[in-house]
Amino acid sequence: MTGLMEDIINDTSEHMKKAIGHLELELSKIRAGKASPQILDGIHVDYYGAPTQLNQVANVMIADSRTITVQPWEKKMIGVIEKAILQSNIGLTPQNDGIIIRLFLPPLTEERRKELVKRCLGEGEHAKIAIRNIRRDGIEHIKKLQKDGLSEDIAKVAETRIQGITDKYIALVDQHCKDKDKEIMTI
Numbered sequence: 001m002t003g004l005m006e007d008i009i010n011d012t013s014e015h016m017k018k019a020i021g022h023l024e025l026e027l028s029k030i031r032a033g034k035a036s037p038q039i040l041d042g043i044h045v046d047y048y049g050a051p052t053q054l055n056q057v058a059n060v061m062i063a064d065s066r067t068i069t070v071q072p073w074e075k076k077m078i079g080v081i082e083k084a085i086l087q088s089n090i091g092l093t094p095q096n097d098g099i100i101i102r103l104f105l106p107p108l109t110e111e112r113r114k115e116l117v118k119r120c121l122g123e124g125e126h127a128k129i130a131i132r133n134i135r136r137d138g139i140e141h142i143k144k145l146q147k148d149g150l151s152e153d154i155a156k157v158a159e160t161r162i163q164g165i166t167d168k169y170i171a172l173v174d175q176h177c178k179d180k181d182k183e184i185m186t187i
Contacts, residue, residue, distance in 0.1 A: 004145065005158045012138035012162055016131050016169040023127040023173060027180045030116055030123075035062045035105055039092070040070070045077070045084040054081065063102070070094075070101040108184075116184045124177035128170055135166040 028038040037060045044051040054060065058072040058081060070085075072078050075098075082094045082101055092103045108116070139159050146155040 002154065005142070005154060008138055008141050009158060009161055009165070012134055013165050015134045016165060019127050019130040019134065020169060020172055020176070022130075023123060023176055026123045026126075027120060027176060030119055030180065030184070034065050035068045035103075037062065037068065039068065039090060039103075040085070040088075043084050043088045043090075045080050047077070047080075054084065057081070058101075066105045066107075068092075068103040068105070070103070071099070072101075075099070113184050117181050120177050120180045120184065124173050127173045131166060131169050131173070135162055138162045 025041075028036070029041060037055070040054050040060055043054040045054055045057055046052075047057050054070070057074070057077055058070050061069045061071070063069045070081060072081055078096055078098065078101060082096055085092065085094045085101070085103070092105065094101045094103055096102070139162060142150070142155050142158050142162075146152065
């Protein structure tokens, strides 16, 4: 039975690790006044009738700290890419010269910075909720095994370990949010 406990604890830990990975991805999409290719992640373009990620039909590069350049591999894709960026609602207006698309990131105002910090905290809260739900599922699994004959001592030890793992990942969420807030508020 203890091997089964280890499996439950490891599975719970893996799911929490995935929640942290998702948080990191979401935080990377929040622009902190600096150009980053992740801003364009999730944008799909119509490539010969199939929705394709932008970075698979063009080179996405950082020209300087406030400029992203998108160079399509096929010249005829420039209009399609430009349209996809506009429709993505990321708050950037593409400018093209027929060869390359440039996205200029305006400097962030104090008000916009505070909005972004709130968004970061919201993403952090979503991650915490996900981690707590994973903890609940793991503990419910242990309680179900306890009803099937698992000793109370082993169940308590497993629940304590799951709670310790949960605390570790919650602290990690707080640290990620704190780091992103610092990055956003730095002018």
